[in-house]
Amino acid sequence: MAFEVALICCGGVFIGLLALLVFYLFSVYNGLVSLRNNIDKAWANIDVLLKQRTDLIPNLVETVKGYMKYEKQVLTDITALRTSIMGAQGPQETATHSEAISAALKTIFAVSEKYPNLKANENFLKLQEQLSSMENQIADRREFYNDAVMLYNTRIKSVPDSIIAAMFHFTESEYFKAAEEEKKAVQVKMGG
Amino acid sequence: MYLLAAISTSDMAYAEAFYGLFQLFFCLVGLVLMYLGVSSYLWARKIENIPTSKIRSIAVGLVEVKGTPRPAGTFINPISKKSCAYYNIVISYLPGTSTGTRWVELFNESSPGKFYLEDDTGRILVQSESKNMGVMPRTEFEEEGKLSPEVIGFLNSRPETKKGLEAARGKRILVTEYCLDGSTELYVLGTAGQLEGASSEVHSENLVIRRGSSDKTFFMSGKSEKDSIRNSSLYAMVFMAVGFFIFALGAFFAFVTGLAIESLSLLSRGS
Numbered sequence: 411m412a413f414e415v416a417l418i419c420c421g422g423v424f425i426g427l428l429a430l431l432v433f434y435l436f437s438v439y440n441g442l443v444s445l446r447n448n449i450d451k452a453w454a455n456i457d458v459l460l461k462q463r464t465d466l467i468p469n470l471v472e473t474v475k476g477y478m479k480y481e482k483q484v485l486t487d488i489t490a491l492r493t494s495i496m497g498a499q500g501p502q503e504t505a506t507h508s509e510a511i512s513a514a515l516k517t518i519f520a521v522s523e524k525y526p527n528l529k530a531n532e533n534f535l536k537l538q539e540q541l542s543s544m545e546n547q548i549a550d551r552r553e554f555y556n557d558a559v560m561l562y563n564t565r566i567k568s569v570p571d572s573i574i575a576a577m578f579h580f581t582e583s584e585y586f587k588a589a590e591e592e593k594k595a596v597q598v599k600m601g602g
Numbered sequence: 603m604y605l606l607a608a609i610s611t612s613d614m615a616y617a618e619a620f621y622g623l624f625q626l627f628f629c630l631v632g633l634v635l636m637y638l639g640v641s642s643y644l645w646a647r648k649i650e651n652i653p654t655s656k657i658r659s660i661a662v663g664l665v666e667v668k669g670t671p672r673p674a675g676t677f678i679n680p681i682s683k684k685s686c687a688y689y690n691i692v693i694s695y696l697p698g699t700s701t702g703t704r705w706v707e708l709f710n711e712s713s714p715g716k717f718y719l720e721d722d723t724g725r726i727l728v729q730s731e732s733k734n735m736g737v738m739p740r741t742e743f744e745e746e747g748k749l750s751p752e753v754i755g756f757l758n759s760r761p762e763t764k765k766g767l768e769a770a771r772g773k774r775i776l777v778t779e780y781c782l783d784g785s786t787e788l789y790v791l792g793t794a795g796q797l798e799g800a801s802s803e804v805h806s807e808n809l810v811i812r813r814g815s816s817d818k819t820f821f822m823s824g825k826s827e828k829d830s831i832r833n834s835s836l837y838a839m840v841f842m843a844v845g846f847f848i849f850a851l852g853a854f855f856a857f858v859t860g861l862a863i864e865s866l867s868l869l870s871r872g873s
Contacts (some may be wrong), residue, residue, distance in 0.1 A: 422629075422853045426636075426846065433640060441647050448651065455661040517828035547805070549724065550659035 414524055436525050440576045444563040452555035453501065456561060459551060460495065460508060463544050465491045467511075470537050474518060477528035481521050501555075506588035508548070540543040552586045559583045621863070632849025639841030648819070648835035649791065649827060657806050658696065664817050665794045668827070669721035671728075671782050677713040679758050679781050682741065686781040687717035689728065690738065691695040693753075693763070693777050705776055708766040709757075715729060719790055719811070724804060728790055729812035730822060731764040738824075753777055770803065786870035791821040796842035 471485050478485065491514060495507035519538055522528050529535075563582050567576035574580075652666040660667065671687035679689045690712040694705035718725040750835050751759070753775075758762050782788075793814025800808040813820035 418856070420853075420857075422856075423850050426849055430636070430846070431843070437647065441651060445651055448653070451661075451663065452653075456616060517706070543805075546723075547659035550656035552659070554653050554655055561653065579724065 429482070435574065438571050439578065442562070442565060442571065442578070442580050443564060444573060445558070446580065448558045448585075449555070449562055452551065452558045453586075456548065456551045456555055459544055459548050460504065463541065463548070464492055464495060466537060466541060466544075470515075470518070470534075470541070473531065473534050473537060474528060476521065477525045477531075478518075478521060481518075484514060484517050484521065487520065501584040501586045502588065505552075505586045509588045512545055512548075515545070555586045559585050621855070621859040625632070625852045625859070628852025628855060631850050631853060632845045632847070635833050635841045635848060637701050637845075639838045639843075639845055641839060642834045643838035646831050646838060649821075649831050652791065654721045654827070656727050657719070657721045660726060660794050660806050660809060662796070662809070664792070664814065664819060666789070666791045666827075667719060667721065667726065667811065668789050668860065669719040669725075670784050671786060671788055672784065673722050673726065674716045674718050674727060675714070678710075679766060679779055680759070681752050681777065682779055682781070684781050685784065686713065686783050688715060688738065688782040689713050690780040691778070692780075693757075693775065695776070696774040697769075700781070700865025708770055708775075709760065709763050711760070716810075724806045726794070726806045726824075727810040728845065729810055730790070731820065738782045739786060741779045742776060744774060745871075749775065777869040786824050787826075789821075789825065789827055789835075791819055791824045793817055793819070803827070 467488060471489060475485055488511065491507055491511045494512060495504065498504040498507050519542075520536075522534070565571045565581045566582065617672070629789065648664070652664065654664045655661070655667055657667055658778045673685060677686050677689060678684070679686050681691060690744065691709070692707060693709040694707050697706055715730045717728055717730070719728050757767060785854065790811055792811040793816075794809045794811050797808055797810040802808050825833070
């Protein structure tokens with residue numbers, strides 16, 4: 411009888427410890443899933459803005475082309491970038507093209523200062539305002555996305571989460587950040 | 603002591619039942635504490651896992667934002683006349699010793715729970731709930747016998763307090779003012795959703811942060827995110843450790859008393 415009682419008590423404590431361990435492993439796994447979902451959601455939130463911005467580019471080109479006759483290259487560049495961003499794969503490639511579009515937009519808005527008639531065009535002003543607001547939002551969401559990626563990448567590399575991450579193939583996520591070499595390549599291509 | 607008492611009555615069944623309940627109680631308390639620890643742990647992880655959004659570009663869904671509260675209207679705290687994003691006034695009195703020494707609430711008034719949260723990029727409406735308002739700084743003052751003109755003026759403007767004031771006449775009165783103002787840096791975790799009827803050109807002004815319908819999370823704190831995570835993690839560790847200790851203690855008692863009861867029953871059979 412004493413042996414049985416001892417067995418039950420030790421068994422109880424052992425089961426308690428085991429339950430805690432199982433719970434911990436589940437929570438690590440669920441935490442990683444939730445972090446990965448955060449990244450997907452953050453990416454979707456950037457993607458929607460990038461698409462909206464891409465949709466506005468033809469309107470902008472259409473509006474400015476009548477005025478900026480001597481800046482054809484900038485307009486050709488931005489149209490080409492619009493096409494390339496639509497085919498971009500993954501956050502890093504998208505970021506490279508997105509940054510190039512941002513730079514091209516900045517150039518268009520800077521050059522527009524030379525054209526008073528364009529500056530007075532209501533449609534252009536509205537587009538400029540919309541695009542500037544989108545640029546700010548993209549910058550914020552990019553920061554949010556990169557924070558989400560940093561949290562996830564840190565967790566999958568920290569012990570003991572890294573063990574669960576390796577077991578269930580949680581791989582590192584890409585930051586929404588242009589690779590320097592790609593950035594240079596895009597600039598060279600657009601410049602000449 | 604109880605064991606000896608139980609032995610002296612030679613009622614083993616009674617002793618077994620008594621100690622069974624005693625151990626069960628220990629184990630249950632241990633389990634409840636462990637559950638609280640687990641909840642705190644999950645909560646800390648939840649806060650940790652959500653990055654902070656900038657208000658300007660906030661997306662619909664579960665969000666975490668930090669900022670300064672601003673009034674969504676004109677809310678002047680009626681006693682101190684301070685402008686607050688949210689206020690709550692509680693007036694209580696201390697009844698006579700025969701009825702106890704606990705403060706009895708006489709009056710409780712709050713401004714509507716909506717206020718703006720502002721960061722360096724924009725502002726968003728927050729629909730809070732009174733139970734989240736523990737983060738507000740509070741001012742307390744006690745009044746005995748003669749009430750100050752500010753409090754009298756305020757109570758006169760609220761005729762419903764007349765009856766309660768009769769009961770509180772000559773007693774100690776405690777006036778507590780809570781005021782959420784711009785000096786409190788707030789951390790808010792909740793669901794951002796469409797604000798009914800809003801059609802602003804500014805994206806964030808068409809949204810409201812509140813308790814979501816699917817994710818019921820809503821949390822507000824005057825502490826920083828780091829402190830909230832550290833506190834929850836600490837609670838989690840303490841609850842889990844103490845809970846497990848109590849649970850193990852219950853199991854140990856079961857073991858020891860089981861042995862004792864069995865030895866006694868063997869002894870009684872032998873004699």
